[in-house]
Structures are given as structure tokens and as C-alpha cells.
Amino acid sequence: MLRTENVTMQFGGLTAVSGFSITVNEREIVGLIGPNGAGKTTVFNMITGMYAPTKGRIIFNGHELQGRRPDKITACGIARTFQNIRLFHGLSVLDNVLVACNLRERPGLFESVFHLPAYQKREKAAREKAFELLEAVGLAGYAGDDAVSLPYGKQRRLEIVRALATEPRLLLLDEPAAGMNPQESAELMNFITEIRSRFNIAVLLIEHHMQVVMGICERLYVLDYGITIAEGAPDDIRKNKKVIDAYLGVEDTSAGGTRA
Ligand SMILES: Nc1ncnc2c1ncn2[C@@H]1O[C@H](COP(=O)(O)OP(=O)(O)O)[C@@H](O)[C@H]1O
Numbered sequence: 689m690l691r692t693e694n695v696t697m698q699f700g701g702l703t704a705v706s707g708f709s710i711t712v713n714e715r716e717i718v719g720l721i722g723p724n725g726a727g728k729t730t731v732f733n734m735i736t737g738m739y740a741p742t743k744g745r746i747i748f749n750g751h752e753l754q755g756r757r758p759d760k761i762t763a764c765g766i767a768r769t770f771q772n773i774r775l776f777h778g779l780s781v782l783d784n785v786l787v788a789c790n791l792r793e794r795p796g797l798f799e800s801v802f803h804l805p806a807y808q809k810r811e812k813a814a815r816e817k818a819f820e821l822l823e824a825v826g827l828a829g830y831a832g833d834d835a836v837s838l839p840y841g842k843q844r845r846l847e848i849v850r851a852l853a854t855e856p857r858l859l860l861l862d863e864p865a866a867g868m869n870p871q872e873s874a875e876l877m878n879f880i881t882e883i884r885s886r887f888n889i890a891v892l893l894i895e896h897h898m899q900v901v902m903g904i905c906e907r908l909y910v911l912d913y914g915i916t917i918a919e920g921a922p923d924d925i926r927k928n929k930k931v932i933d934a935y936l937g938v939e940d941t942s943a944g945g946t947r948a
């Protein structure tokens with residue numbers, strides 16, 4: 689479904705990602721790991737069109753994506769969440785999801801200004817869809833609450849639900865368990881496998897909690913200083929010498945791989 693071919697991103701003299709090639713198949717959960725500064729978020733930024741790669745190709749369902757605008761890429765079926773939660777402040781939980789539903793089905797300006805019947809009908813359908821999504825993930829009871837009043841773990845879920853509202857085939861999650869305690873991260877991982885089955889999506893997951901990634905990913909890619917140092921099944925990655933070395937000096941990998 690997704691394939692990148694030798695994707696490279698340079699910022700001035702710094703090569704953040706070098707010759708990165710990955711495949712993600714339908715309904716697969718794939719992990720992208722590596723110490724801080726390894727280039728993981730940069731990979732997401734290239735796939736979602738926030739950065740145009742310096743070199744290489746990104747192919748999604750047969751379409752070349754590199755250099756396309758983020759909204760076009762969303763429309764192709766790729767959605768993401770961010771390393772730092774980005775919810776709309778001052779909007780309710782339901783409205784946060786609704787905004788994303790409207791990204792998919794955008795009414796014409798004329799229609800929306802005059803609240804024509806077609807617009808009202810679509811708006812109602814969008815509300816229903818947003819509410820159903822919240823129900824599906826157990827957040828319906830918070831629909832009217834201010835999004836940022838939710839506890840942290842629920843805000844993370846809401847961000848994921850909002851991404852799902854754009855009806856992606858591929859969901860990119862950037863450190864969704866950051867800042868969570870072990871129990872919360874375990875719950876989140878169950879949640880991710882649940883939504884994979886329920887919505888038939890593939891997931892590409894950046895995560896520092898090793899337990900977490902090893903537990904749910906079918907395959908992993910490991911980046912270090914922008915270079916892919918290993919790829920394969922979790923059991924092979926765990927034993928890989930280069931991977932162990934890259935994480936050396938990291939006392940507790942669950943706290944995020946800051947180099948000593
Ligand atoms: N917009 C940018 N401009 C300059 N340097 C950047 C930019 N984005 C990321 N970098 C650099 O690229 C490297 C990889 O960053 P990042 O992809 O955020 O790493 P990770 O997500 O693995 O922690 C870092 O050295 C970072 O400082």
C-alpha cells in the first residue's frame with residue numbers, strides 16, 4: 689500500500705533522513721523506532737506532505753505523493769497524529785472530530801453561507817458520523833466537553849479518532865504513548881489493534897516504549913542518525929547488535945532514547 693524508495697531529507701547541511709525505504713501493507717501494524725533525533729518524525733512529515741523530500745519517491749496505492757500538498761495526501765487516505773497533542777482548544781470533543789469529517793466532505797462556500805438544504809443534510813450526516821466514531825471508541829459520553837478538559841490519555845485517543853474521521857487507509861501515529869504510564873500505554877496498544885481491525889486500516893507507529901512496539905508491531909524499522917540500521921520482526925530486532933548499540937547509554941528505553 690505504502691512504499692518509499694530511497695527517501696532523503698536534508699535541512700541545510702544536515703541529512704535528517706538518508707535513503708529511507710519502507711513498505712507498509714494493508715492492515716499491517718509497522719513500527720518505526722530509534723533514538724531521539726534519528727529522523728522518525730521527519731519521515732512522517734515527508735509522507736504527509738509537510739516536507740518535500742530532497743530525494744526519493746513515496747508511492748501510495750500507485751500514486752506518487754512526494755511534494756504533494758498535505759490536504760491532497762489526506763484525501764488519498766493517509767492521516768496522522770502529532771508527537772505533541774494538537775487538539776482545537778475551545779472546541780468540544782464532538783466538534784474536534786467534526787472538523788476532520790468536514791475535511792473529507794467540504795461543502796461549497798455558497799452552500800455553507802446560505803445554509804442550503806444540501807448543506808444542512810451533509811452537516812447532519814457529519815454530526816452523526818462524528819458521534820458514531822466517538823461511540824466506537826468509548827468517548828461519546830464526553831461529546832459536549834471541552835476537548836482540552838479531557839484527561840491526557842483520552843485526549844490522545846480523541847486525536848486518533850479525529851484522524852480516523854478523515855477515513856484513512858493508513859494511520860501514522862507519532863509517539864502516541866508518550867507521557868503515559870505502563871498501564872495507560874498497554875490500554876492504548878489494545879486500542880490501536882482494535883481500531884486496526886474495526887476500520888481495516890494499516891498503522892505506522894513511532895514509539896519509544898519498547899514493550900509497546902514489540903507487542904503490537906508485525907515488523908519494525910530502526911533509524912539511527914537518519915540511516916536504517918535494521919528492519920525485521922520484533923524478535924530479530926531485539927537481538928540485533930546494531931540496535932542494541934544505538935540504544936546504549938539509554939538507561940530506560942521507555943523514557944525515550946536520549947543519548948547519554
Ligand atoms: N524543520 C527542520 N529544520 C532543521 N532541522 C530539522 C527540522 N526537522 C527536523 N530536523 C532535524 O532532523 C533531525 C531528525 O529530527 P526528527 O525527525 O524530529 O527526529 P525524531 O523524530 O526521530 O526524534 C534532528 O537532528 C532535527 O533537529
Ligand SMILES: [Mg+2]
Pocket residue numbers: 728729730771
Ligand atoms: Mg519525533
